Amino acid sequence: MNLHEYQGKELLKSYGVAIQNGIVAETVEQAVEAFKTLQEETGTKFGVVKAQIHAGGRGKGGGVKLAKNMDELKEHAGNILGMMLKTPQTPGGLDGPGKLVRKVLIGEDVYAPDFDACKEFYISVLMDRERKQNVIVYSTEGGMDIEEVAEKTPHLVKKEYIDPMLGMQPFQMRKIAFNLGLSGKAFKEMAKFIASLYKAFVGADASMFEINPALRTGDDRIVAVDCKVSLDDNALFRHPDLAAQRDTDEEDPTEVEAKSYGLNFVNLDGNVGCMVNGAGLAMATMDIIKLSGGEPANFLDVGGTADAARVEQAFRIILRDPNVKAILINIFGGIVRCDRVAQGVVDAYKNMGNINVPIIVRLQGTNADIAKKIIDESGLEVRSAILLQEAADLVKKVVAN
Amino acid sequence: MSVLVNKNSKIIVQGFTGKEGSFHAGQMIEYGTPIVGGVTPGKGGMEHLGKPVLNTVAEAVQKLGADTSIIFVPPKFAGDAIMEAAEAGIKVIICITEGIPVQDMVKVKAYLNNKDCRLIGPNCPGIITPGEAKVGIMPGFIHNPGRIGIISRSGTLTYEAVDQVTKAGLGQSTCIGIGGDPIVGTTTKEAVQLLMADPDTDGIVMIGEIGGSMEADAAYWIKENATKPVVGFIAGQTAPKGRTMGHAGAIIGGKDDTAEAKMKIMESCGIHVVKSPAHIGATMLEALKKQTVY
Numbered sequence: 001m002n003l004h005e006y007q008g009k010e011l012l013k014s015y016g017v018a019i020q021n022g023i024v025a026e027t028v029e030q031a032v033e034a035f036k037t038l039q040e041e042t043g044t045k046f047g048v049v050k051a052q053i054h055a056g057g058r059g060k061g062g063g064v065k066l067a068k069n070m071d072e073l074k075e076h077a078g079n080i081l082g083m084m085l086k087t088p089q090t091p092g093g094l095d096g097p098g099k100l101v102r103k104v105l106i107g108e109d110v111y112a113p114d115f116d117a118c119k120e121f122y123i124s125v126l127m128d129r130e131r132k133q134n135v136i137v138y139s140t141e142g143g144m145d146i147e148e149v150a151e152k153t154p155h156l157v158k159k160e161y162i163d164p165m166l167g168m169q170p171f172q173m174r175k176i177a178f179n180l181g182l183s184g185k186a187f188k189e190m191a192k193f194i195a196s197l198y199k200a201f202v203g204a205d206a207s208m209f210e211i212n213p214a215l216r217t218g219d220d221r222i223v224a225v226d227c228k229v230s231l232d233d234n235a236l237f238r239h240p241d242l243a244a245q246r247d248t249d250e251e252d253p254t255e256v257e258a259k260s261y262g263l264n265f266v267n268l269d270g271n272v273g274c275m276v277n278g279a280g281l282a283m284a285t286m287d288i289i290k291l292s293g294g295e296p297a298n299f300l301d302v303g304g305t306a307d308a309a310r311v312e313q314a315f316r317i318i319l320r321d322p323n324v325k326a327i328l329i330n331i332f333g334g335i336v337r338c339d340r341v342a343q344g345v346v347d348a349y350k351n352m353g354n355i356n357v358p359i360i361v362r363l364q365g366t367n368a369d370i371a372k373k374i375i376d377e378s379g380l381e382v383r384s385a386i387l388l389q390e391a392a393d394l395v396k397k398v399v400a401n
Numbered sequence: 402m403s404v405l406v407n408k409n410s411k412i413i414v415q416g417f418t419g420k421e422g423s424f425h426a427g428q429m430i431e432y433g434t435p436i437v438g439g440v441t442p443g444k445g446g447m448e449h450l451g452k453p454v455l456n457t458v459a460e461a462v463q464k465l466g467a468d469t470s471i472i473f474v475p476p477k478f479a480g481d482a483i484m485e486a487a488e489a490g491i492k493v494i495i496c497i498t499e500g501i502p503v504q505d506m507v508k509v510k511a512y513l514n515n516k517d518c519r520l521i522g523p524n525c526p527g528i529i530t531p532g533e534a535k536v537g538i539m540p541g542f543i544h545n546p547g548r549i550g551i552i553s554r555s556g557t558l559t560y561e562a563v564d565q566v567t568k569a570g571l572g573q574s575t576c577i578g579i580g581g582d583p584i585v586g587t588t589t590k591e592a593v594q595l596l597m598a599d600p601d602t603d604g605i606v607m608i609g610e611i612g613g614s615m616e617a618d619a620a621y622w623i624k625e626n627a628t629k630p631v632v633g634f635i636a637g638q639t640a641p642k643g644r645t646m647g648h649a650g651a652i653i654g655g656k657d658d659t660a661e662a663k664m665k666i667m668e669s670c671g672i673h674v675v676k677s678p679a680h681i682g683a684t685m686l687e688a689l690k691k692q693t694v695y
Binding site for chain 1: 477501502504505506507510511512538539551553555556557558559560565583584608611613614637639641646650651678679
């Protein structure tokens with residue numbers, strides 16, 4: 001689960017990480033109030049208006065603007081709120097439809113009074129799968145695309161691995177601060193910043209923190225200007241307060257609905273829908289569709305209990321996509337009995353009445369023969385297969401038509 | 402022979418009396434798996450499915466001589482259950498549980514570093530040595546005793562591979578479901594090493610998926626050390642970048658963890674890579690006929 005910038009900053013702040021102060025607003029009026037409050041509380045002269053969507057590269061799409069006075073702030077907030085913001089990371093990229101901006105964060109100007117005296121850094125925390133340890137990735141090249149920095153100048157991206165048993169040690173904080181070229185007050189502030197950041201990462205069961213940029217201000221403070229925060233879905237039971245911050249507006253509505261039925265669904269661009277039990281087999285089924293000349297319209301894992309109700313919900317979700325020209329159902333029955341799934345398919349089909357795309361059902365495993373018989377004798381426009389290759393051949397035939 | 406589990410294993414079930422634990426323990430016993438008892442804290446002294454229930458794993462090791470444990474404990478408590486088994490001296494720990502927080506596994510993995518045991522999983526279907534011991538949730542009847550070892554990160558896709566191998570007229574020595582999480586106890590490479598060293602395994606099917614570098618690590622090892630043919634498949638050739646595909650570990654982060662990149666590396670290391678998951682069994686049969694010697 002991802003947090004918005006304003007939510008992520010609140011989380012960081014609660015662990016003592018210094019952040020760029022800001023107030024979130026949903027209307028221009030709220031933005032004006034927020035700016036006033038911010039000016040009173042922080043003494044900032046300028047304000048930054050930042051679109052709150054779950055995607056990076058917001059500045060590139062015009063979603064981040066500096067306002068030098070109230071009039072400019074009003075103008076920027078008015079423009080950004082309600083816009084369809086396109087960034088390299090929104091669906092379809094800069095050529096896609098973009099994402100609707102529902103909220104803006106009004107932030108203080110942390111670069112004042114002397115922009116040139118400031119220095120931007122890159123700091124992220126994540127779990128390294130190969131080392132099975134948390135790692136802090138950092139660079140002096142802040143404010144840039146870190147993948148590009150890593151490709152062109154790999155020596156400028158450094159890593160510090162954290163011992164899972166001992167946690168972050170003081171020498172590691174010092175090492176990071178020294179490697180970032182800091183001294184004096186800024187050095188101490190950075191060590192403190194890193195310590196609090198790591199505490200927040202572990203404390204919130206995060207899967208990724210990315211602070212880009214982390215700023216050394218003109219008066220040698222270290223401040224998180226932006227933050228991307230992803231949390232481990234499996235650990236949300238420990239953090240009901242964070243789980244409550246999920247913004248389903250930022251997610252695909254069909255995927256949100258599927259989840260409420262216990263279906264694991266990912267929307268894709270293709271023309272052949274699929275319904276599978278198990279994630280690995282679901283990915284393999286998508287591959288089969290592609291190899292048969294189609295393109296997968298979705299990933300869908302129906303889980304361990306593929307009964308009639310669930311099959312019907314899955315059908316409805318897949319068929320909502322007008323691009324779907326065929327559906328491949330691929331179930332390997334282990335504990336799940338194929339005859340029950342087959343009956344579920346037939347019942348769902350009859351219940352729904354007007355399914356007018358060809359359906360290919362491949363049921364293998366427990367009671368596969370009985371299942372095939374149920375499908376074949378149902379009188380429905382459903383083609384059945386037992387072997388995966390037979391299913392692939394059927395998809396090929398349907399797609400070719 | 403086989404690897405990890407066989408008819409002489411002394412197996413206990415952690416989370417024995419729970420719904421999942423009871424159901425699958427029943428299935429395992431029915432298969433003929435040597436289950437010697439189970440552990441559910443607070444229910445020690447009871448009998449369940451005709452086997453003794455104990456309060457702690459340590460007690461199960463002491464009283465029943467347990468050396469293998471299968472875990473059905475809910476995600477909240479599963480990390481703790483793994484550490485309890487390791488501390489008690491269990492040698493093979495198989496964790497079926499899906500949904501364990503990653504930070505729990507970071508700690509568990511570090512804890513296991515100093516222990517003499519092997520963890521399989523979590524988020525896996527388990528291990529089976531057909532005809533001897535089914536220590537997992539897989540359907541027993543699709544398996545057939547034989548000489549092909551199977552390694553996979555997924556459940557039903559493993560069954561698919563098993564079924565194809567069986568239908569090709571071959572059987573399985575041991576099938577190892579290593580699990581679909583970002584952190585797993587036994588990596589693809591370690592599982593390959595076990596089967597490569599097993600005198601009763603003639604060929605290995607290695608099924609991977611997008612995310613991480615486990616398959617590439619295994620492939621490089623295979624290139625230098627293989628003595629048996631390996632057939633490989635990577636699921637997720639059509640998966641989009643940055644999306645989790647069901648398994649917590651199945652996500653493309655960088656260019657090295659795409660299916661395409663992995664298959665390329667595997668091919669260059671002499672693995673018989675199949676593009677279609679429907680060709681796993683037939684390709685294994687072909688590879689054995691050719692008896693490719695590395």
